[in-house]
Amino acid sequence: MKKITYFTTPEGAPEPLETSVFRTVRFNEVDPMGIMWHGHYASFIEDARVALGDKLGIGYQDFYNHGVVIPVRQFHVDYLASLTYGKRYEIKARLFYTDSARLNYDFTFLDETGRVMARGYSVQLMVNEQDKNLLFEWPEFTRPFLQNWKEGKINLK
Amino acid sequence: MKKITYFTTPEGAPEPLETSVFRTVRFNEVDPMGIMWHGHYASFIEDARVALGDKLGIGYQDFYNHGVVIPVRQFHVDYLASLTYGKRYEIKARLFYTDSARLNYDFTFLDETGRVMARGYSVQLMVNEQDKNLLFEWPEFTRPFLQNWKEGKINLK
Amino acid sequence: MKKITYFTTPEGAPEPLETSVFRTVRFNEVDPMGIMWHGHYASFIEDARVALGDKLGIGYQDFYNHGVVIPVRQFHVDYLASLTYGKRYEIKARLFYTDSARLNYDFTFLDETGRVMARGYSVQLMVNEQDKNLLFEWPEFTRPFLQNWKEGKINLK
Amino acid sequence: MKKITYFTTPEGAPEPLETSVFRTVRFNEVDPMGIMWHGHYASFIEDARVALGDKLGIGYQDFYNHGVVIPVRQFHVDYLASLTYGKRYEIKARLFYTDSARLNYDFTFLDETGRVMARGYSVQLMVNEQDKNLLFEWPEFTRPFLQNWKEGKINLK
Numbered sequence: 158m159k160k161i162t163y164f165t166t167p168e169g170a171p172e173p174l175e176t177s178v179f180r181t182v183r184f185n186e187v188d189p190m191g192i193m194w195h196g197h198y199a200s201f202i203e204d205a206r207v208a209l210g211d212k213l214g215i216g217y218q219d220f221y222n223h224g225v226v227i228p229v230r231q232f233h234v235d236y237l238a239s240l241t242y243g244k245r246y247e248i249k250a251r252l253f254y255t256d257s258a259r260l261n262y263d264f265t266f267l268d269e270t271g272r273v274m275a276r277g278y279s280v281q282l283m284v285n286e287q288d289k290n291l292l293f294e295w296p297e298f299t300r301p302f303l304q305n306w307k308e309g310k311i312n313l314k
Numbered sequence: 315m316k317k318i319t320y321f322t323t324p325e326g327a328p329e330p331l332e333t334s335v336f337r338t339v340r341f342n343e344v345d346p347m348g349i350m351w352h353g354h355y356a357s358f359i360e361d362a363r364v365a366l367g368d369k370l371g372i373g374y375q376d377f378y379n380h381g382v383v384i385p386v387r388q389f390h391v392d393y394l395a396s397l398t399y400g401k402r403y404e405i406k407a408r409l410f411y412t413d414s415a416r417l418n419y420d421f422t423f424l425d426e427t428g429r430v431m432a433r434g435y436s437v438q439l440m441v442n443e444q445d446k447n448l449l450f451e452w453p454e455f456t457r458p459f460l461q462n463w464k465e466g467k468i469n470l471k
Numbered sequence: 472m473k474k475i476t477y478f479t480t481p482e483g484a485p486e487p488l489e490t491s492v493f494r495t496v497r498f499n500e501v502d503p504m505g506i507m508w509h510g511h512y513a514s515f516i517e518d519a520r521v522a523l524g525d526k527l528g529i530g531y532q533d534f535y536n537h538g539v540v541i542p543v544r545q546f547h548v549d550y551l552a553s554l555t556y557g558k559r560y561e562i563k564a565r566l567f568y569t570d571s572a573r574l575n576y577d578f579t580f581l582d583e584t585g586r587v588m589a590r591g592y593s594v595q596l597m598v599n600e601q602d603k604n605l606l607f608e609w610p611e612f613t614r615p616f617l618q619n620w621k622e623g624k625i626n627l628k
Numbered sequence: 629m630k631k632i633t634y635f636t637t638p639e640g641a642p643e644p645l646e647t648s649v650f651r652t653v654r655f656n657e658v659d660p661m662g663i664m665w666h667g668h669y670a671s672f673i674e675d676a677r678v679a680l681g682d683k684l685g686i687g688y689q690d691f692y693n694h695g696v697v698i699p700v701r702q703f704h705v706d707y708l709a710s711l712t713y714g715k716r717y718e719i720k721a722r723l724f725y726t727d728s729a730r731l732n733y734d735f736t737f738l739d740e741t742g743r744v745m746a747r748g749y750s751v752q753l754m755v756n757e758q759d760k761n762l763l764f765e766w767p768e769f770t771r772p773f774l775q776n777w778k779e780g781k782i783n784l785k
Contacts, residue, residue, distance in 0.1 A: 185502055185674065195389055195436075199352065204654070207655065218714065226347050229393055230393055235388055236386055342517065346713060357497065357499060360497065510674065514667055547702075548703045549702055550701055
């Protein structure tokens, strides 16, 4: 697997954090060409992003509980090979470190043999839910998480 | 409106071809944050792409009738402002000229005041439906269309 | 067209109110069997229901502005003939009169020749948004509408 | 749990066959009222139906491999309580015996405490894929399955 980098990380940044989910292509996700419609990848990708965010304590609900919403600012998919009905795929999400108040995730779709079927990324901003102002720093509640990340103390098996 | 270019066109290429569709955000397209879920943009974008492709005689069905399928190879969205329930938006699609056998579309979402809400692009390949081989040249049936385009003879609307 | 009645109306009830929307089947709504997936009818039906509710001043937003949400309690579809890609269909919604606090809609899908492709209905309850209690009477704001309906004064062309 | 019967089975018919799937409500399946949109139940229901059909050797693909498609003729949902974001639900599917060439499934949604959240059913016909004629008898390949069912030899744990 060729190394693909959508994000550049600052000097000395900790390694990305990652997790995977597995999902089987549904009948209604397949288009008349017999392959998964390109627009459905967003839902598979969200499954992986949500799984990783929740494990790290920085999911939608965690942010929301602290008055912050995290809208998607950028979304990208590179489709390499088609997904087909009834097949099960791994979707791996990785969170990349950044000092700015952003969630930079990338994604890899793999079939059961480990073949890369698609890649992509998403960027989310952080917005104060009350005044709709953009946050320029990670909110207070995420500091312990960021500290642990930098110290290599996060253990996602 | 700042000029945004996702695609570079060769020297002397004809101007992009464009059309617009209009669509109102449905109740079930709005997420718990009160805005249209980012994954639904693919469907709005497809509406605009299909409208333009069909007008030009190079839609899904046109290709399929000539034994060619046109899978999406790349998909990208930049979200600038949120779409909300019940509001009607314009989605403008533009097809960019390229000598290689690709469909390079970009997209702009506008609200009723003309404000740009989102931008994006998609790249589609052309694949022989029988042997699944990639086409390196535009198929025969598209030649008159390409010729007319280069000669500035295509009149949309 | 055979007369189909999903709802019984009380003696002396006014005639149902109706409107139609038109919608074309999208590429991603068609399943591998080449027909519209049965689960997508709910969205077409909602388009028609929303159109009629909004025209009558008793749409989602109208109820919500008066502190009432209107969850779907029952949903039913009878599929008679398949909908296919790129074809445009009429979806007719009718609201049936009832004294109880319910929205009883039925639906008919028609192709361009007037052939009935599907029929269905939905029942919605009315719930106080604050205390989540079920309403047993139509809320105050709907009274003038109900009165006009009973007096045959509603003109939906 | 009150006994609910959508289907009547003939005298001496074998007991329904059943299986369950589990699914968590996604962010994009929740509507602005904070509950799962009623139209998404069809996908949850299909997950359960597909799981049971595949286990029994009478899934979409099994029929299709024998030249038969199984379009949905009727679909019904009774919504009893709302499904909410991030919660995991059991969807139980049961297949009811019938002599005619139909697939009669019913469905029950349960939360983690066993509370019934929704119920529904679907009826599918069997259609010859080539000539589009309706089948009046179960196709040949399903006979051993039906025989085993009648003899109580199917063991779905």
